Amino acid sequence: xxxxxxxxxxxxxxxxxxxxxxxxxxxxxxxxxxxxxxxxxxxxxxxxxxxxxxxxxxxxxxxxxxxxxxxxxxxxxxxxxxxxxxxxxxxxxxxxxxxxxxxxxxxxxxxxxxxxxxxxxxxxxxxxxxxxxxxxxxxxxxxxxxxxxxxxxxxxxxxxxxxxxxxxxxxxxxxxxxxxxxxxxxxxxxxxxxxxxxxxxxxxxxxxxxxxxxxxxxxxxxxxxxxxxxxxxxxxxxxxxxxxxxxxxxxxxxxxxxxxxxxxxxxxxxxxxxxxxxxx
Numbered sequence: 001x002x003x004x005x006x007x008x009x010x011x012x013x014x015x016x017x018x019x020x021x022x023x024x025x026x027x028x029x030x031x032x033x034x035x036x037x038x039x040x041x042x043x044x045x046x047x048x049x050x051x052x053x054x055x056x057x058x059x060x061x062x063x064x065x066x067x068x069x070x071x072x073x074x075x076x077x078x079x080x081x082x083x084x085x086x087x088x089x090x091x092x093x094x095x096x097x098x099x100x101x102x103x104x105x106x107x108x109x110x111x112x113x114x115x116x117x118x119x120x121x122x123x124x125x126x127x128x129x130x131x132x133x134x135x136x137x138x139x140x141x142x143x144x145x146x147x148x149x150x151x152x153x154x155x156x157x158x159x160x161x162x163x164x165x166x167x168x169x170x171x172x173x174x175x176x177x178x179x180x181x182x183x184x185x186x187x188x189x190x191x192x193x194x195x196x197x198x199x200x201x202x203x204x205x206x207x208x209x210x211x212x213x214x215x216x217x218x219x220x221x222x223x224x225x226x227x228x229x230x231x232x233x234x235x236x237x238x239x240x241x242x243x244x245x246x247x248x249x250x251x252x253x254x255x256x257x258x259x260x261x262x263x264x265x266x267x268x269x270x271x272x273x274x275x276x277x278x279x280x
Contacts, residue, residue: 005069009082012070013221016063024058034058034264036279041189042259056260060217064107067217071114072141083115087228091169091211094231098208099169100199104251105176105263108215110142111224113171117145123163124171125153153178157198164206174199175251177270185273186245189252194271200236200243210235214254217261 004012024031034054038045045053071079091099101122103109116122126142129135139150149168151159164170174196175188183196202208210232216225236243255262269279 001066001069002073004066005073008221009067009070009223010221012066013063013217016066017059019066020059020062021055023062024055027058030265031058033267033280037264037266037268038259040191040269040279041255053260054264057262057264060107060261061263061265063217064110067108068110068141071110072137072144076118076145079114080118082223083111083226084223085115085226085228087230088226090228090230091213094209094211098164098206100164100202100208100210101169101171102199102210102212102247102250103171103173104212104214104254105173105266106215106254106258106261107263108217108224108261109173111215111217112213112226113142114145115226116169116171117142117148121146121148121168122171123149123151123160123168125155125160126150127153157202161202161206164202164208169211170202170208172199174247175268176266177268179271184241184244186241186248188248188268189255191269192273192276193248193269195244195248197240197244199247200240203236204238212250212254216258 004015007015031054034057035050038050038053042050042053070082091101101112101116103112113122113124124142126139129138142148142150149159149163160170176196177194178196179194182198183194185192186195187193188195199210203210212229212232214227214229216227218225232246235246267280272278
């Protein structure tokens with residue numbers, strides 16, 4: 001990744017496409033996971049249509065992996081030139097309040113973090129990586145700008161709440177299956193999905209405003225687009241289930257806009273309600 005990061009982004013994008021196709025053929029288990037997720041979420045797609053979408057998803061994932069080197073080692077000026085931010089005024093309008101940036105798991109999610117941490121400090125959580133060397137590099141890459149804070153999921157919400165009350169926006173990715181220990185089952189594309197309830201609970205606890213954010217890779221290595229959405233009104237409503245469903249419905253809308261860039265390689269429906277058969 002370090003050797004490749006100085007290359008022009010269009011060339012990196014082509015290399016990512018090639019790597020993605022190699023991974024499509026080599027990573028049979030993840031190919032099955034992506035196909036299963038798409039079959040559940042888009043039942044109207046034919047098998048050939050799903051295959052095309054899975055291949056595009058592998059290419060997008062591999063491209064984002066290689067291009068992460070740009071975020072970790074390129075000069076900040078290069079990153080700024082590659083990113084176009086739309087709707088940043090929505091975040092700026094609540095800059096004097098606690099904020100939760102709701103960031104769905106699109107493959108370019110690190111772009112938003114890298115761009116924003118050049119503007120100011122954030123707080124977020126991370127999952128421990130299996131490879132300790134890659135884990136160390138990932139943390140270093142994400143903490144290269146400013147004085148942002150990262151905490152492992154195992155540390156719970158206490159340090160997050162403390163950082164938010166100190167004025168740091170919380171950059172949060174709530175749409176993965178981490179069992180129902182800290183979540184509930186609500187529909188995602190019509191399928192019951194174990195979903196974390198941290199967004200409405202933290203909003204209730206801290207008075208935080210919700211500003212959704214998506215990151216999109218533009219075709220052909222033309223750069224990236226960050227889309228900030230209007231601050232959510234009447235959130236939280238006091239109804240935990242309704243608030244969690246609202247979050248999932250918003251993510252569904254964004255996924256429909258660029259389904260090839262969503263993180264379908266994750267076992268989103270791994271945890272099932274009691275008595276229901278497993279999908280994977």
